Amino acid sequence: MPYRADSDDLFALPGMSRVAPKAGFPQHELFAEVAYEIVHDELMLDGVSRMNLATFCSTWVDDQARRLMAESLDKNIVDKDEYPQTAELERRCVRMIADLWRCPDPATTHGTSTTGSSEAAMLGGLAAKFRWRQRGGTGTPNFVCGPVQVCWEKFARYFDVEIRRIPLRGDRLTMHPDDVAAYCDERTIMVVPTFGQTFTGLFEDVAGISRALDQLQEVSGLDIPIHVDAASGGFLAPFTAPDLVWDFRLPRVKSINASGHKTGLAPLGVGWAIWREAADLPAELIFDVDYLGGSVGTFNLNFSRPGGQAIAQYYEFIRLGRTGYARVQSAIYRAARHLAAGLRDLGVFEMIHDGDPHRGITAVAWRSSGDPGFNLYDLSDRLRSRGWLIAAYPLPADREHETIMRAVIRHGFTVDMADLLVADFDRCLKQLARHPFSTSLTRQEAGGFTHSATAVVPDEQIEPA
Numbered sequence: 001m002p003y004r005a006d007s008d009d010l011f012a013l014p015g016m017s018r019v020a021p022k023a024g025f026p027q028h029e030l031f032a033e034v035a036y037e038i039v040h041d042e043l044m045l046d047g048v049s050r051m052n053l054a055t056f057c058s059t060w061v062d063d064q065a066r067r068l069m070a071e072s073l074d075k076n077i078v079d080k081d082e083y084p085q086t087a088e089l090e091r092r093c094v095r096m097i098a099d100l101w102r103c104p105d106p107a108t109t110h111g112t113s114t115t116g117s118s119e120a121a122m123l124g125g126l127a128a129k130f131r132w133r134q135r136g137g138t139g140t141p142n143f144v145c146g147p148v149q150v151c152w153e154k155f156a157r158y159f160d161v162e163i164r165r166i167p168l169r170g171d172r173l174t175m176h177p178d179d180v181a182a183y184c185d186e187r188t189i190m191v192v193p194t195f196g197q198t199f200t201g202l203f204e205d206v207a208g209i210s211r212a213l214d215q216l217q218e219v220s221g222l223d224i225p226i227h228v229d230a231a232s233g234g235f236l237a238p239f240t241a242p243d244l245v246w247d248f249r250l251p252r253v254k255s256i257n258a259s260g261h262k263t264g265l266a267p268l269g270v271g272w273a274i275w276r277e278a279a280d281l282p283a284e285l286i287f288d289v290d291y292l293g294g295s296v297g298t299f300n301l302n303f304s305r306p307g308g309q310a311i312a313q314y315y316e317f318i319r320l321g322r323t324g325y326a327r328v329q330s331a332i333y334r335a336a337r338h339l340a341a342g343l344r345d346l347g348v349f350e351m352i353h354d355g356d357p358h359r360g361i362t363a364v365a366w367r368s369s370g371d372p373g374f375n376l377y378d379l380s381d382r383l384r385s386r387g388w389l390i391a392a393y394p395l396p397a398d399r400e401h402e403t404i405m406r407a408v409i410r411h412g413f414t415v416d417m418a419d420l421l422v423a424d425f426d427r428c429l430k431q432l433a434r435h436p437f438s439t440s441l442t443r444q445e446a447g448g449f450t451h452s453a454t455a456v457v458p459d460e461q462i463e464p465a
């Protein structure tokens with residue numbers, strides 16, 4: 001049947017009266033418009049990304065960044081010779097970030113874009129492992145950390161490195177500098193402080209850990225480097241807490257990773273790994289590819305990768321500069337503090353992180369105070385019925401009986417949205433007080449960290465404002 005785009009109704013076409021192919025490879029074609037509409041409509045069920053306060057990643061970019069992403073859809077960042085200007089923009093980003101993080105010589109050091117902090121963390125870890133081998137290290141290497149993001153557990157398992165996680169001490173939620181030395185030995189390739197923990201958003205004390213390692217070196221001779229996982233703190237503190245020393249100002253910090261697609265404000269799919277000096281990245285990890293008649297070194301776990309993310313990152317850097325980033329990030333912190341104040345006023349929560357730029361990232365974390373008669377998984381589930389995704393989860397292994405909640409506040413979240421959210425909290429809390437869940441959801445039932453739970457009570461049962 002001939003399709004006439006000008007007169008046929010899309011939803012009356014034959015392709016629309018059949019269910020979409022789901023299992024075996026489809027036999028027949030569909031009109032592009034029909035296939036597009038089917039996919040587009042199915043994705044409506046994904047929810048609204050800007051109401052997903054469980055993610056750290058960019059959910060808002062401006063039209064210019066979107067345009068640059070669309071224009072570079074066909075550019076492979078690995079083809080340095082074919083797309084030399086994309087390669088050049090990536091290199092400028094490396095120098096800019098090295099400068100931002102106070103590298104001794106940003107023009108000559110090594111760094112690279114990656115698919116995110118996970119790949120960047122692996123590269124930082126691998127470089128530390130190779131440096132340790134070069135120094136004569138033998139046996140099974142280890143690294144020391146506090147409560148880390150899952151990428152470090154992956155690094156340990158994929159690359160045969162023992163992970164030594166320091167248990168949380170007392171009611172502290174970050175690694176205590178005084179505890180670090182006891183976990184280090186001659187096989188320790190690095191200590192990994194998290195600058196912006198995923199659990200709470202809190203900064204770990206990189207300078208304190210560095211001092212503790214200085215003391216360890218004085219008494220034992222062990223010279224243990226630091227890799228900072230600054231996935232989300234790396235593009236915040238330089239603008240909103242510039243006096244906080246966590247970066248290459250500390251000589252022991254040899255490498256840092258951050259996610260451009262988190263607080264770097266770039267679209268999803270870009271991270272950065274930067275080394276203090278060129279010599280901190282062992283030559284064995286570098287592979288040469290063709291570039292403008294010569295060659296250029298690359299060090300990535302991936303080969304082909306889209307170029308748009310690094311391009312959009314460069315756009316964000318020159319668009320905003322230091323003053324622009326300071327303005328944007330300060331506004332996000334303001335929204336976070338506004339949310340924290342609103343939640344505190346509800347009278348049933350105790351704040352763990354209230355969005356103080358010197359203590360942590362643009363996030364708010366809390367637990368319930370006393371015995372409020374509901375659990376946070378139920379509350380998380382109830383909030384979902386209004387479209388808000390807010391994670392409830394247990395603290396790390398040694399404190400897993402404690403449950404906390406966290407909202408990551410990002411570019412595009414306003415104080416007005418914070419008020420709407422607090423009003424929904426209030427409504428959900430009242431609803432939970434009147435109709436307690438018959439059986440409380442466990443973490444598994446609630447979908448765990450990512451919260452894929454379906455609402456137990458339909459929307460209508462929640463009182464209008």
Ligand SMILES: *Cc1c(COP(=O)(O)O)cnc(C)c1O
Nearest residue numbers: 116117118149151198229231259
């Ligand atoms: C998000 C995050 C990661 C992983 O980063 P991706 O960019 O998602 O790969 C690693 N460490 C910390 C502290 C994070 O917050």
